[in-house]
Amino acid sequence: MISLKQTLKVLKNHMRVSLRHVPAGFATDSGATPAYACDKYGLPPICKESQKHNEIRSICSNFYKSLQPGEHKVICPIGINISYLKTNNAPNPMAFFLQTGFNPETHCGNVIKNLNRIPKKAIKNALKTTQSFRFSSSIDESKTLNLWRRTLETLFAGRVAASMRILTHQILTPVQGAMSDLEEIKHKHKIDKYNGDEKPLILLEANIDEINSFAKQIHVLLSEDIEPSPQRIRKVTVHNVIKNICGRLESVATKKDLMFNSNYNNGIKVVEAVPDQIVIVFKCLLDNAAKYSFAGKHEWKRKINIYYDDTRVNDVRTLKVSIQSYGCPITSDEIRERKIFELGYRGEFSGDRGRQGTGSGLYIADRIINAHYGKIEVESRIEESSTDDLQQALNTFTVFWPRFFPEEIA
Structure with a gap:
């Protein structure tokens, strides 16, 4: 079962994609200020300034803890008009928020009076700035809350x-x-x-x-356990799987002037696997290759190369499949610490050129490969011709898939 923390990562990425221009956020029952996922506007200036002061932060924390389940409109202690939807009947209640305006009169007046001169001045300046802050609402508020109602009710905690x-x-x-x-x-x-x-x-x-x-x-x-059962293991011709996936991605490739190029050799490309799961693995990898590749030109299509090879890993006959593409770099830390295989994680350069994603594809692929006793390796090499404003890397994802599922299990 995925944890609440992992779920929040995925949800935040979904929010960045679907609610790009709305200051939307969520919070747990811990009472913390909502984590807003909006890239464009973020928190109003008064919220940022108030969070620096323990007294105001404590008042805000108690406010968020006291919110009742259901759909409501309230004014927070800072003075922000909020529409929120909070779950109930869950071990860890969650709330989804939209900021819709500002009422300066409702700010923590008594607390401000007791502040020292310098922080009091900073808050007053933040109040003035917030009055002209743009509370974007390009997506209809009621529709947005309804959109997330079912998500919040089913997506969190043990449920x-x-x-x-x-x-x-x-x-x-x-x-x-x-x-x-x-x-x-x-x-x-x-x-x-x-x-x-x-x-x-x-x-x-x-x-x-x-x-x-x-x-x-x-x-x-x-799924808590995706260990393949012997009954589900079949012989799968990998190059046919990849050929079918490339065919499905043809329209995407055409738009970006990309071309899938399979380099066949005489090696055997049949492995034992759960058919549905091996399709998911290579679909995720080829989807990413197409998504994160830089576009080619009409007269010169950029290639996504696929290589096959027979090898041995720990004396086990293994099919090696490498998918190579030119696109945004993957940092050495992300590769060494395998951050890119964490649920909800998106690479440092993955948002370049407005690319969207949820950070779940490589996590799923890695789980399936490990369950089949294989492994996946990543290499990212920045091209020497890359400029500072257009870093291009040769990225290679290599899957090592055992030819035969272990006999003692199958």
């Missing part, structure tokens, strides 16, 4: 794993049924996938496949 596992099963069953129906339709009517008249059906198939993949990733993310 997260059970609720989301049930949800993924509920998603997977009809989606897999729909995929089966599509195959039957294509078979009966002998539909040509490349016939322009059947484009809506092709798009439908792609969308259903994407939902199916997403549901499986959630299931892996929230």
